Amino acid sequence: MTTRQHAALVALLSAAAPIAALASERFLGMAPCALCLWQRWPYWAAAAIAVLAAGLRSRALLALAGGAVLVSGAIAGLHVGVEQGWWPSPLASCAAPDVGVAASVDDLLRSLAAKPDKPCDAAAYPIPGLPISLAAMNLAYALALGALALTWAGRGSRQGARA
Structure with missing residues (x-):
C-alpha cells in the first residue's frame, strides 16, 4: 500500500471511533461522561490530519x-x-453532585443539573457478559490504530513515499 492509501485508511478508522461512540448513544441509549467526550476530539483531529x-x-x-x-x-x-478507582478524575464534571448531609430537599433539587451528567467512574459495558468498558475498548483501539499509523509512517510504502 502507498502512503496515500495508509493515510486514507487511518482517516477512515479515526473517524469511525467517535462515530461508533455516537451510535452507542443513539441506538444503545448509553450516556457519555465528560472523559468520554474528551476522548473523541483527538480522533477528529487525527482524521483531519490523515486526510491532509x-x-x-x-x-x-x-x-x-x-x-x-x-x-x-x-x-x-x-x-x-x-473507572477502576485507581485515581480520581481530574475533571470536576465527572463527579456526582455532593450537597452534604444537612441539605434540604430544595437544596438537593437546586443542585441538580437540567440534564444529569454521567459520573466518569460509572463504567459503560456495551456487550452483556463482557466486563470490558467502552473506555477500555477505546484504549485498545487507540493503541492499535496509533501504533499502526506510526509503523506505516516510519516504514513508508514499498513503492516509495511518492507512490
Missing part, C-alpha cells in the same frame, strides 16, 4: 495523525483508571 497526509502523501503528517490517536488512548487510559 493522504492529499500531500506525507509520512510526517501520517505520524502526527498516529500521535493524535494515541492522545485519545492516553485519555482512555486515564478514564479506565478512574
